[in-house]
Amino acid sequence: MSSERTAEVLGLWNIAAADPGKIAIIDxxxxxxxxxxxxxxxxxxxxGLRGIGLRSGDVVVSMLHNGVEAMAAYFAAYQAGLYIVAVNWHLTAPEIAYILQDSEASAFLASDRFADVAAEAADLAELPQDARFAAGTIPGFRPxxxxxxxxxxxxxxxxxGAPMLYTSGTTGRPKGVRRPLTGADPDTVPAPNVAFFKLFxxxxxxxxxxxxxxxxxHTAVLNFASISIQLGHKLVLMxxxxxxxxLALIEKHRVTHSxxxxxxxxRLLxxxxxxxxRYDVSSLRSMVHGAAPCPAQTKRRMLEWWGPVVTEYYAATEGGGTTINGTEWLAKPGSVGKAWPWSIVKVLDPEDGSELSAGKEGLVYLKMGASSFEYHKAEEKTAEARHGELFTVGDIGxxxxxxxLFLCDRRSDLILSGGVNIYPAEIEGVLMSHDLVADVAVLGVPDPDWGQQVKAFVQPVDGIAGDDELAAALTDFAAEQLAKYKLPRTIEFRTELPRDPNGKLFKRKLVG
Known part of the structure; x- marks a missing residue:
């Protein structure tokens, strides 16, 4: 088949039929x-999933490391009408068990490098033995x-099918963002996917x-990888x-985007x-970044090195969003861009919901995606986030x-460290369960490398000294229940935390 004809074919299975030898993935x-x-x-x-009883609308949880198996599992769910939950493998067994139970998972796929935590999570969630599958060998899991x-x-x-990805909730427990299944043909690549990539x-x-x-x-990482395959791009996995x-892989494979x-x-700088x-990066065309604030100086240095191929966007798992290319950013430094052609961005008054004029700060609202969404088993949270066809994740701008759009503050509580969402309420709940803690507040403080790091302010119970020994004990205690990246990097002790008569914490008073 001619290259011109092949280029008209989109979608994994269509391309496989038209050009079966075309390379899809470099493992x-x-x-x-x-x-x-x-x-x-x-x-x-x-x-195989159908063979164990999964039907359209059922859920498969994947804890597979970056590799061909992870992408095959995604496309298996995609064509079988299944929801796929790609779970963070840095989570602890109780955290993964919560997702298995909350999502009502019918199958669990895990890599053997996560054997211990995967087995413990499956046991805690009381997942049937015939619903457990391992890439490699995990006791109690089928290969x-x-x-x-x-x-x-x-x-x-x-x-x-569709991804059902978990995002932090107001209670500190993550909530699954679930969209209605469309019943569409998996061989037809959705027009919004093509349009989304054209933004970049x-x-x-x-x-x-x-x-x-x-x-x-990560939501965006999975989207970019899967859409690239659907559009006939080669995918190089690290x-x-x-x-x-x-840098070496960019040069070797003539990488164009990421x-x-x-x-x-x-890290690169x-x-x-x-x-x-030493490395040739002249093949780069669109290096997209998002998920966390990028310091202006870092952005400028990357633009100086790679040229105007560095493009930023602002969106959320729930929908979105805005985009700004490198040239625009130099004219509007600090901005996260203008609304996508099919999206809407509004800034509303947090008190009365009225739309604010240019230059006035308020809650940032975005238009939901092509289909609506709901937070799984969290109707109240879904309602709180919506304003007509708009939703907010609580960012101020x-x-x-x-x-x-310019963002002034991140959402009031959420910590963004290295592009990962960390919700303080979950950490506070764990620390507060320690016998020697009377009160606790967790927040993000600036980190020159990660954007933010987790810091805990702890009020010990009366008669207990806030010292290094207690800090070590609290860290060890939290490590039994929380993933490593959620653990406080520092713990500062206070005789009393600043709260108003209603119990509201003045977190700004803790940091200055």
């Missing part, structure tokens, strides 16, 4: 996976190849190569991100000048006279 171990091989593996997994032993043909009654000047085919250096459990390795977070920019100059 972290260097193995090249063709579109036919990826489609076949996705078919096997889908048939994922068991799913792959089924028919390699397409499953019957194919319809589009990424067309189908066009010799595009996407490098994925972040974990696939198992663990390393700054110099990324999704990044500012922490990765910091920290490389010695001679190391950065303003629009200038040209419609460019």
């Amino acid at each position: 972290p171990n260097g193995t090249e996976i063709t579109y036919r091989e990826l489609a076949t593996l996705a078919n096997r997994y889908a048939n 994922i190849s068991w799913l792959g032993a089924a028919d390699t043909g397409r499953p019957e009654q194919r319809s589009v 000047e990424l067309d189908p085919y066009d010799d595009h190569v996407h490098i994925c250096g972040s974990p696939l459990y 198992d663990r991100w390393d700054a110099e390795e990324m 999704h990044m977070v500012p922490t990765q920019f910091h 920290a490389l010695p000048d001679d190391v950065r100059a 303003y629009l200038d006279e040209d419609g460019y």
Whole structure:
């Protein structure tokens, strides 16, 4: 088939049929996976999941590290009408068990490098033995190849599934963002996916190569990787991100685009000048970043190095959003851009919901995606976030006279560290359960590398000294229940925390 004709074909299975030998994925171990091989593996997994009873609307939880199995599991769910929950593998067993139970998971796929925590989480969630599958060997789990032993043909009654990704909730427990399934044909690539990539000047085919250096459990990371495959782009997967390795892979594979977070920019800029100059990055066309605030100086240095290919966006798992390319940013430094053509951005008064004029700060509201969403088992949270067809995640900002959005403060409580959401209420709940803690407040403080880091202010019970010994004990206690990245980097002791008569904490008084 001619390249011109092939370029008209979109979608994993269509490309696999039209150009079966086309490379879809470069696995972290260097193995090249063709579109036919990826489609076949996705078919096997889908048939295997159907074979254990999963039907459209059911949920599969994936804790697979970056690799072909993770992408095959995604596309298996995508064509079988299943919700797929890509879980953060840094979570503790109780945290993963909560997601397994809350999502009502019917199957759990995990990599053997997470064997201990995966097995414990499955036991805590009382997940049936025949619903557990391992890439590698995990005691009590079937090998994922068991799913792959089924028919390699397409499953019957194919319809589009969807990611169901967990985002922090007002109670401190994460909530699944769940959208109604459309029943659409998995072979038809949704027009919004093509339009979304066009925001970043990424067309189908066009010799595009996407490098994925972040974990696939991140919403945007999974979206960029899967859409790249659907549009005929080659996907280069990194198992663990390393700054110099990324530069080497960019040069080797002539990478054109990626999704990044500012922490990765910091790591790249920290490389010695001679190391950065060693690699050819002239193939780059659109290096997209979001998920966390990017310091202006960091952004300028990246633009100086890579040129205007550095593009920023602002959005949320729930929908969105805004975009600003490198050239625009230099004219509007600090902005996160203008609304997408099909989106709406408004700044509303937090008190009465009225729309504010240019330059006035308020709550930032975005238009929901192509389909509506709800927070799974959290109707009240869903209602609180919505204002007609708009929603907010609680960020404060303003629009200038040209419609460019500027963010002033992050949402009042959420901590963003290295592009990862950390909710203080969850950490506070754990620390407050310690016998020697009378009161506690957790918040994010500036970190030059990660954007923010977690800091805890603790009021010990009467008669207990706030010292290094207690700090160590509290850290060890929290480590039993929380992922490492959620643990306070510092603990400061106070005789009393500043609260008003109603118990509201004045967090600003804690930091200045």
